[in-house]
Amino acid sequence: MVSIIEPSHFDAYTAFVAVINNRDSTPYIYRTRDGGNSWQKITKGLEPGRIARVVREDPQRKGLLYAGTENAVYVSFDDGDHWQSLQLNLPTSAVRDLAVHDIDLVVATFGRALWVLDDLSPLRQATTQIASSNAYLLRPAMAVRVRWDNDQETPLPPEVPTGQNPPDGAIIYYYLKSPSPSAISLEIRGAAGRLVRRFSSEPPPPDKTIKNVPDYWFAPLVGIPKNAGLNRFVWDLHYDPPPTLQYSYFGNTLNFVEYTLSGHAIAGDTPREQTLGPLAVPGEYKVVLTVGDQKLTQPLAITLDPRVHVSQADLDWQFETTMKIEAGLKSSYDAFSELAALHKEITERKKKLASDAQAKDAADAIRDLEMQADAIQDGSPASPGIGPINRDLARVAFMVESGDAAPSGAAQSAIKESCNGLTKHLAEWRALQTHALPVVNARLEKYKVAPLPLASTGTAKTADDPRGDACQP
Missing domain, CATH: 2.60.40.10 (Immunoglobulins)
Structure with missing residues (x-):
């Protein structure tokens, strides 16, 4: 009984057949190259005593064949002259049919459902x-x-x-x-x-x-x-x-x-x-x-x-918008981390100043600095600081990336508001480091307390960094 006839994708006179003899468990696969006038048995490498039920030719690579037997899947790279196992993690089961779907090999088994070998590229390029x-x-x-x-x-x-x-x-x-x-x-x-x-x-x-x-x-x-x-x-x-x-x-x-x-x-x-x-x-x-x-x-x-x-222009717009948001996420994350490091240093200096009643001017100065840093880091409901802006940018990034479409008007408005706020607070943070911090350190040195370091936890931006230079509305 002829189980499968597989015409070649490359030659009109070539075909392959899998044949079943119900009283014989020997695998039988044949190939013709002259339109069926003559047939050659091609089973070298197949396990004996296992019926061959199906043979398929890869539609992209000439000479690449797949065969299914009573217990396994096989592959041939030379038009069936030699076979080798392609079993991988497929459970031992009878293979009733095979289908090449784009880049995948679909295996229909008896009792083990459908299995798919994802991506035939390695076999096609071997x-x-x-x-x-x-x-x-x-x-x-x-x-x-x-x-x-x-x-x-x-x-x-x-x-x-x-x-x-x-x-x-x-x-x-x-x-x-x-x-x-x-x-x-x-x-x-x-x-x-x-x-x-x-x-x-x-x-x-x-x-x-x-x-x-x-x-x-x-x-x-x-x-x-x-x-x-x-x-x-x-x-x-x-x-x-x-x-x-x-x-x-x-x-x-x-x-x-x-x-x-x-x-x-x-x-x-x-x-x-x-x-x-x-x-x-x-x-x-x-x-x-x-x-x-x-x-x-x-x-x-x-x-x-x-x-x-969706148009390529809309996808490009979406991508560029997200990368601008990510620039804001990175700069706000780095600035927040720097401010958090400064807070730890301030706490240590406050402990040392607390034991010196004469250092009230230094204690007042460092407390004022801490309040300024708090306003930049956390802000208020009316004017969110760098931390809440990072949170808001992450949320709007999720909104922009939730589908394949250009950014909505609401998203653009949210980005503009967050980026403007971030630009303002980053300028305040730079000013605090440039002007307020040296004043406080001068007071600390007066009482022989170590100055506050200029914390920097941000990672340097490389020439290959795909993110933009700044959060832009």
Whole structure:
């Protein structure tokens, strides 16, 4: 009985058939190259005693075949002359059909439901050149920019069985002949070479933040892999997350990270960042893999979700707006951290001055300085300080990035108000450091108390930093 007839995608006279003999468990797959006048048996490498039920040809690479037998999936790179197992983590089960859907291989099993091998790029690009290279970066398949559903019915209890979604973003494969003794890096760059995001095999620093939920909810902190053989890394198409301060839903400052787990809460895979960087706009990018002295480059195309209808101009406007907000988030975060460090120093100086009754002028001066710093850092309901502005900018960033559209009028008004307030307070902070701080330090030195240092916790902006120079309305 002929189970499957698979005409070739490349040659009108070539076809493949899988044949079942009900009284014989031997696998039978045949190939014709002359329109069916003659047939050649092609089963070398298939496990004997296992019926072959299906054979399919890859529509993009000539000679690449897939076969399904009574217990496994196989692949051939030479038009069926030789087969090897493609089982991976697929449970042992009868494979009744196979289908190549874009870049995926869909496997229909008997009793084990449907399974999907995500991204056939490594198989389509596999050559002897890759195997003989010390390092090789494969060309990524086109990435589709799809936004998450913000109304998922999560969290589910960790003990509830859940499926696994396909990788979300750009799937990047690279081959290493042996484990790299030194760190490797992976960079995403725009068409003009501007850095979008950088990843390293160095393990990230431990997450020491205090959270209101158990740590088992979150995705593990790991660097990109650098193992011998084929490695895979998935970039989620987001830029780096901006630094944000911790505020409750009602606007109160917190000394811990408050997670609601109202969306995307999957045990072991929940994002740690509540404010993500903006999504990369559709277009052409480059992937750069650095292994030792080698720099390997491949192009990467990002396309818009085909269900979304929006102009490139609106997406560019949205992206530029978000990057301006992120510039404000960074500058407000750095200034808030500097002010917090100054407050700690002020507290120490006040303790020392309290024991000296003659130092009233210095105590008054440092108290006035503290009040000025408080006004800049926290402000008032009528004039929010740098901290509340950081909170408001994070909220408006979420609003701007919540869909594929140009920023709304309400968002633009909120950005303008926050950026104007931030510009004012940053100028006040610079003036305080330039004028008020030296006066206070002169009083402190008079009583042999160490001067207040000019705290600086901000990170320097590099030439590759994609964020703007300032928060702009």
